[in-house]
Amino acid sequence: MLTMEQIQKKSLNRLVGLNPVFKIVMEKLIERCYARGVWIVITQGFRTYAEQDELYAQGRNGDKRPKVTKARGGYSNHNFGFAADFALLLRDGRTVSWDTLKDDDKDSLPDWSEVVEEAKKLGLEWGGDWRSFKDMPHLQMVFGITTAQFRAGKHPTQAQLNAALAKFNKLEDEPMTAEEKAAFKALQNTVQKQADRIKTLETTAKQPKVPAWAEQACINAKAVGVLDTANDGSYDFYRMVTLLDRAGVFKRGGVA
Template identity: 45%
Template sequence: MNTLKLEDNNPQVVVLQHLLNLHGADLNPDGDFGNKTKKAVIAFQEKHVDEDGVPLSPDGIVGNKTWWALVFGEAKQPIPEPTPLTDQDSYTVQRMATIHPDLRDELKAIYQAILNQGVAIRFTSVFRSFEEQNQLYAQGRNGNAGNIVTYARGGSSYHNYGLAVDFCLLVDGGKQASWSLKADFDKDGQADWMEVVQIFNDYGWEWGGSWSRIKDYPHFQKTFNKTTAQLKELVESGNTLEGKYPQLS
């Protein structure tokens, strides 16, 4: 099958629409890939994985991975309802409330999964305003005190849209922080840091430690296949939730 996208009109779109209807959509199989079909594709992609078990990108484009999931795939496991946090870090709980509204339940579930592994962490940064980002960018530059800690100006970080999280490990009952990639404080034979990475990966987040150029080991982000420029445009055009988060769909 060919890749299909918005404004395509051919017999393969008819096949696509029939398959989407089998998965619960309500489309007229007329062969016209319009906005309604695109929304149905995105809704399908948000609930399914490819043949390797990786969540589909909800971009509304039907490529090989989406075709495979339409024909052979099963729905991915839903994100579990967050259970009451135990041994929670109060700073982390406060900062989780600043994540993008579309990710709040998911981040709570991730945090609970980390706690269930016996790993203590703190989210050191979640949402960051453009002004806060610029202040952070200025650190260590132009004679300002401190070390350079970011290469992103205001508007060019996913933190500015509530789509990123930074963290550290907590040690000694939360009295000390650690950024060790190898330490096994809970003595289970696995590096605590990598246990956290695995859990975020399981939920489809991108880890800064996997980047090929400048690595950012404490950083995770979920971009929804949008660039920071696209997100900035949404915010500046007023297409927002709660007055500051970009509307993602």
């Protein structure tokens, strides 16, 4: 019989890279499922764009394996740290299963359904509810943000993150101890600092005025219709436009 700590340890590596709040919610899911006699492990967490593209290639272009995703790199919530996949852990403590009908705790309710039930209580979305390309092991918490918005740099608000943190505390029968309240407050402070840091980086990256060294390149790019505005670009944006201009890309007739 494995302890909850032993069960949690099996998912540690797959929780690395997840948004801190989403990570806490997934840890709470493992804990709540264990309390119901259901063992789960996280099998997939954060993925880079390259890892996502590699997964997308499975079952395509001559690959005989079944397709496992319809999302390329940048089009999956795994790429932004707000999604994770799970599997059932069998009683030998080593074997994982995706059997949605298995009932190891003998309570007449499939273990898979119990996990989904607990996940929804915590505010998680389940891929099994999707109308097309159902993803039964998939759980996510995206706060209404699309992958396009994530790619553009949008993030959950502090209020949304705080609400997600508070949600699972309301599910507990006992009120938080002083230590738990202190830990919760510390986590909120950490999340706030990260949100402030992200905001600072985003503000720093944008330059409200075109740098003098990039003005002519932007003028040339607008003259051939490549740009409609050059305002609020980043340093890297202006650098790229300047390099393309020096390469002659923005000469009349030089743009395809």
